[in-house]
Amino acid sequence: MAGPYILKPDPSDPGLSSSVTGIDQNGDPIDTKVVTEKPLTLYLNRQEVVTMMTIGDHPDLLAVGYLKNQNMLADDDVITGIDHDEDLDVVVVRTERETDFEEKLKKKVRTSGCAQGTVFGDIMEGFESVSLSEGAQLKTSWLYELTKAINTTPSLYLETGAIHGCVLCEEDKPLVYMEDVGRHNAVDKIAGWMTLNDIPAHNKIFYTTGRLTSEMVIKTVMMDIPILISRSGFTAWGVELARQAGLTLIGRARGKRFMALAGTNRIVFDLDPGQVEDEPLKAKRKGSVPAE
Amino acid sequence: MAGPYILKPDPSDPGLSSSVTGIDQNGDPIDTKVVTEKPLTLYLNRQEVVTMMTIGDHPDLLAVGYLKNQNMLADDDVITGIDHDEDLDVVVVRTERETDFEEKLKKKVRTSGCAQGTVFGDIMEGFESVSLSEGAQLKTSWLYELTKAINTTPSLYLETGAIHGCVLCEEDKPLVYMEDVGRHNAVDKIAGWMTLNDIPAHNKIFYTTGRLTSEMVIKTVMMDIPILISRSGFTAWGVELARQAGLTLIGRARGKRFMALAGTNRIVFDLDPGQVEDEPLKAKRKGSVPAE
Numbered sequence: 001m002a003g004p005y006i007l008k009p010d011p012s013d014p015g016l017s018s019s020v021t022g023i024d025q026n027g028d029p030i031d032t033k034v035v036t037e038k039p040l041t042l043y044l045n046r047q048e049v050v051t052m053m054t055i056g057d058h059p060d061l062l063a064v065g066y067l068k069n070q071n072m073l074a075d076d077d078v079i080t081g082i083d084h085d086e087d088l089d090v091v092v093v094r095t096e097r098e099t100d101f102e103e104k105l106k107k108k109v110r111t112s113g114c115a116q117g118t119v120f121g122d123i124m125e126g127f128e129s130v131s132l133s134e135g136a137q138l139k140t141s142w143l144y145e146l147t148k149a150i151n152t153t154p155s156l157y158l159e160t161g162a163i164h165g166c167v168l169c170e171e172d173k174p175l176v177y178m179e180d181v182g183r184h185n186a187v188d189k190i191a192g193w194m195t196l197n198d199i200p201a202h203n204k205i206f207y208t209t210g211r212l213t214s215e216m217v218i219k220t221v222m223m224d225i226p227i228l229i230s231r232s233g234f235t236a237w238g239v240e241l242a243r244q245a246g247l248t249l250i251g252r253a254r255g256k257r258f259m260a261l262a263g264t265n266r267i268v269f270d271l272d273p274g275q276v277e278d279e280p281l282k283a284k285r286k287g288s289v290p291a292e
Numbered sequence: 293m294a295g296p297y298i299l300k301p302d303p304s305d306p307g308l309s310s311s312v313t314g315i316d317q318n319g320d321p322i323d324t325k326v327v328t329e330k331p332l333t334l335y336l337n338r339q340e341v342v343t344m345m346t347i348g349d350h351p352d353l354l355a356v357g358y359l360k361n362q363n364m365l366a367d368d369d370v371i372t373g374i375d376h377d378e379d380l381d382v383v384v385v386r387t388e389r390e391t392d393f394e395e396k397l398k399k400k401v402r403t404s405g406c407a408q409g410t411v412f413g414d415i416m417e418g419f420e421s422v423s424l425s426e427g428a429q430l431k432t433s434w435l436y437e438l439t440k441a442i443n444t445t446p447s448l449y450l451e452t453g454a455i456h457g458c459v460l461c462e463e464d465k466p467l468v469y470m471e472d473v474g475r476h477n478a479v480d481k482i483a484g485w486m487t488l489n490d491i492p493a494h495n496k497i498f499y500t501t502g503r504l505t506s507e508m509v510i511k512t513v514m515m516d517i518p519i520l521i522s523r524s525g526f527t528a529w530g531v532e533l534a535r536q537a538g539l540t541l542i543g544r545a546r547g548k549r550f551m552a553l554a555g556t557n558r559i560v561f562d563l564d565p566g567q568v569e570d571e572p573l574k575a576k577r578k579g580s581v582p583a584e
Contacts, residue, residue: 018528022553025432025565032551037506037527053506053529140317161544162503162525181505181527211454213473214329214345233454235329235473236310237345252453259324261314273317 007193008177009155009165016055017160035160037181043092044072045099054185055156055163058178058192059084062185063091065192069219071126072101073195127218132226132246132263133202141271142205143229145172147253150207155179157209166190167207168199168225174207183210187219194223201225212238212251221245227266229253234261299485300469301447301457308347309452327452329473335384336364337391346477347448347455350470350484351376354477355383357484361511363418364393365487419510424518424538424555425494433563434497435521437464439545442499447471449501458482459499460491460517466499475502479511486515493517504530504543513537519558521545526553 010016017033024030041051042063049072054062060082067073078096085091146169156163156179164183168176168190178189187208194201201224208216208230214237220228221241227248234251239261242249248263255278260267302308309325316322333343334355341364346354352374359365370388377383438461448455448471456475460468460482470481479500486493493516500508500522506529512520513533519540526543531553534541540555547570552559 020526020528020531020553022551023556023559024552025548025550027559027561030551032526032553034526034528034531034553037529160525162505162527181503211473213454233452234312234324234326235454236312236326237329239312239326256317258317259314259322260316261312261324261326264315267315267319269319 004173004175005153005177006175008153008174009157009179010057011154011156011159013057016057016156033160035156035163035181039089041088041090042066043090044101045092045094047099047101049101052185053181055180058189059091061178061189061192061196062180063093063192064195065188065190066185067093068191068195069188069222072099079196127221127241127245130221130224130245132221132224134246136203136226136248137266137268138205138227138229138248138250139172139268139270140273142169142172143250143253143258144256144271144276146174146205146207146229147231149174150177153177165209168194169205169207170203171205183208184215184219187216191219191223205229208232211235212242212249214238214241217241217245217247217249221247226263229258234259296465296467297445297469298467300445300466301449301471302349303446303448303451305349308349308448325452327448327455327473331381333380333382334358335382336393337384337386339391339393341393344477345473347472350481351383353470353481353484353488354472355385355484356487357480357482358477359385360483360487361480361514364391371488419513419533419537422513422516422537424513424516426538428495428518428540429558429560430497430519430521430540430542431463431560431562432565434461434464435542435545435550436548436563436568438466438497438499438521439523441466442469445469457501460486461497461499462495463497467496475500476507476511479508483511483515497521500524503527504534504541506530506533509533509537509539509541513539518555521550526551 017035019031020034021029021031036055037053038056039051040054040059042049044067063082079093080096081094083092150167157165163179163181164186165179166186167174176190176193178186180186204225205227206220206225210216211232212230212234217238229250231253242262246263248266250258250260252259256273256276309327311323312326313321313323328347329345330348331343332346332351334341336359355374372388373386375384442459449457455471455473456478457471458478459466468482468485470478472478496517497519498512498517502508503524504522504526509530521542523545534554538555540558542550542552544551548565548568
């Protein structure tokens with residue numbers, strides 16, 4: 001049931017969660033596990049770009065994916081090194097070409113939803129010119145296999161809650177499953193993995209535990225992935241942008257149910273939902289508290 | 293059961309959600325409601341500060357609360373006007389004193405988790421000097437009353453999902469309930485309301501649907517509120533900061549259960565949890581999909 005993952009969460013990694021003690025509703029002492037959250041400061045060559053709160057796994061993928069998704073790494077940029085200093089909580093990405101985003105960073109603070117989890121000054125630049133794969137399809141049998149496999153994969157979510165997950169999939173196979181305290185970090189880590197491994201996007205499916213907001217739609221489109229699935233709901237602008245870009249947008253995917261609000265032409269109904277078992281109980285987290 | 297609210301969500305407001313059509317798992321057409329998400333650009337006097345994605349209600353409260361929570365409005369600043377231009381999606385806050393945050397805004401982009409929903413360059417400035425009310429207490433009977441009242445209050449969450457809520461409470465009474473696509477907007481709207489109405493914080497209780505991350509703890513402490521409750525889980529740094537500040541931190545508050553990981557001395561166990569009914573079914577949203 002855990003799927004043929006290339007990369008997946010390691011909930012047993014002691015660096016990703018810690019035990020804390022407290023009291024419960026009876027005043028009795030309890031032990032619980034909480035997810036790690038620490039700052040990581042990203043440099044592109046000599047320039048400090050951003051400090052992110054992250055669980056701290058895969059700083060290299062997070063760094064490259066962040067730069068890629070912010071349009072700060074061009075397709076022809078050659079990465080000559082990625083150095084992570086664990087003591088300083090710093091990661092440095094070095095490129096062959098000189099980079100200077102001083103002006104861009106200045107602009108970002110004035111036009112973007114900094115501190116609201118939103119950047120769309122520059123990120124919208126390429127949005128309108130993206131043309132997503134028309135040939136891509138999503139069989140509903142794949143969708144059911146994927147959500148079942150993802151929900152039953154051991155994860156920090158199942159262990160500690162309070163975390164977001166994203167999964168890069170192909171047909172009915174989950175390939176790369178990333179988690180992080182910020183859902184954008186999870187997306188960025190997948191983008192970093194795709195960039196560093198030169199993975200084609202046109203035949204991929206993207207799954208997120210998070211809501212289908214404008215930002216999530218923009219990132220998926222900019223990553224050239226034609227299909228986006230979530231167990232959560234939609235926002236109006238997320239739906240509008242998905243329709244504009246021709247992205248297949250599926251939300252509230254739980255058990256046999258789902259709802260498609262854009263790009264429905266890619267969906268192939270090859271399985272009677274009546275044959276799908278409802279969400280298995282073991283998918284529920286210890287204490288059954290959702291991520292957010 | 294809706295509580296003696298001073299301000300609460302208006303899920304019937306046509307500006308806050310819209311109907312969209314799509315298809316369900318059987319390929320049948322469906323109508324669903326999705327929450328509005330639109331940009332609002334904030335100016336402080338002549339300076340553009342930020343563009344936020346918001347549902348768009350209470351732009352005045354959001355504007356003032358954002359500035360307050362970013363330490364861009366001092367306690368002795370006099371607000372001389374708040375102008376909202378609905379067509380331009382712009383809100384301008386004017387103050388008696390000249391403001392110039394050009395340097396501060398420049399710094400923010402370099403040291404903060406911009407685009408990750410995190411700002412802690414300047415916001416941490418005052419954190420260590422805050423001393424939260426020692427006399428404040430939280431009776432468990434209040435906690436159960438509050439969560440029951442909040443969960444059964446008609447809201448956009450119950451209507452559309454994909455939204456966060458925050459509630460300012462006193463004893464067992466919810467006072468101000470704000471929702472927004474970004475959880476920080478919901479917090480900021482409450483901070484704006486408190487600022488504009490000169491509301492004391494030391495005897496208040498803050499409830500959020502979102503996770504208890506470092507940012508949420510920092511904002512609550514900076515707002516001088518001694519008690520923070522969530523139905524969601526914790527992050528490690530959130531717990532650490534709450535302990536450092538002496539904030540009472542309660543998570544996973546659902547039905548009769550909760551977990552307190554910091555500031556437990558303020559909790560008064562005045563009600564046997566065995567007498568509390570478990571979370572009522574009517575608290576579940578249409579389609580029962582959580583916010584995130």
